[in-house]
Amino acid sequence: MADYLIAPSILAADFARLGEEVDNVLSAGADVVHFDVMDNHYVPNLTIGPMVCKALRSYGVTAPIDVHLMVKPVDRIIGDFIDAGASYITFHPEASEHIDRSLAMIREGGCKAGLVFNPAAPLHHMEHVMDKLDMVLLMSVNPGFGGQKFIPHTLNKLRQARALIDQSGFDIRLEIDGGVGVQNIGDIARAGADTFVAGSAIFGQRDYKSVIDAMRAELASAR
Template sequence: MKKFLIAASILSANFAFLGKEISNVIKSGADIIHFDVMDNHYVPNLTIGPSVLKSLRDYGIKSIIDIHLMTNPVDNLIVDFANAGADIISFHPENSLHIDRSISLIKEYGCKAGLAFNPSTSLNYLDYIINKLDIILIMSVNPGFGGQKFISYIFNKIRKVKKIINKNQKTILLEVDGGININNINQIAVLGVNIFVMGSAIFKSSLSYNKTIKNIKNSIK
């Protein structure tokens, strides 16, 4: 497995040509396709559902699809997205009545399970379920909209999570989402992050996807 993985967030893509956009960004070097699923309830925005994922699979998209559920509740959508072709499903602990059960449900359907933490959400949830997780997703912006700036105090939160992972000697991937760009990605990478979710920095770039992603990867030292 690569040390660093770029997850292209389709929230910033051109939805009129979504299949083509995703195909192009994969050919240009993106490692993962990231779905920001918002319900206009848990977060103030409404985005996409499982039918979009199924359409992309039918279109021929075969890359890893990473689903980030910013919804309340989560269990029904876990099943729907898994059946539509998801590979990774992450949810926020405050949106599940039974966190352990929701994680088990993700795994029952053959997907990798992740737990997502907002900037102000306590990491105490990890005390009880870290043994079941494949991914820990740290939000470096408050969820709901793309194009936000990276919150500086999240650097310390990333450090804390990495220490927890190392202490438990787990092969859990650490993912960060929000405000990542070519100017700060290396500063984030040195903290031990594995997956970098990037939307605007890729899809809104003035350069080609190929050149943009190449520049991003070259900036990680």
């Protein structure tokens, strides 16, 4: 089993102080910066683009930046995020005309590639591209907004995705996003996730370190 990674979603950060917020959450023990890109078309919200990713790199952020594209179409923006310093780029299969090609573009650009599945989206799209995946991200809320409740049936889907990944023999991270907090992270890990996106649970507290420490304690007992 891969190491557990905690990936705070900057969607819930104070955007007026974004560089400082990212520094603070990384100093508090986070592993990865989760970067939500929304286009007001694929999802009903509008957030940040490659300029902000590039600005974080110029500011000095060296941690992996995990870019989740909630954008349709995806191909036009992939190159901009590669140039902006993204580490992971993930997209929704229904937002790509040619899934295999989009994944290949990401990897050819030197980034890690992943597919994202909404709560009601079937997993079958991953089966034919296992060799091109570094990450599978399961949404445990409908995408577009932070602060929503974890949808419980995602736990079964995590078990299914974990089985598919393990059967494939490829080194693919299994990430979960939406409504993740100290209270449910242990159950989520036991269902097979190894990478945990949390926005409001972390940035909604004053002391990021105590939340991340509490998450790590839950994860340690889930092993």
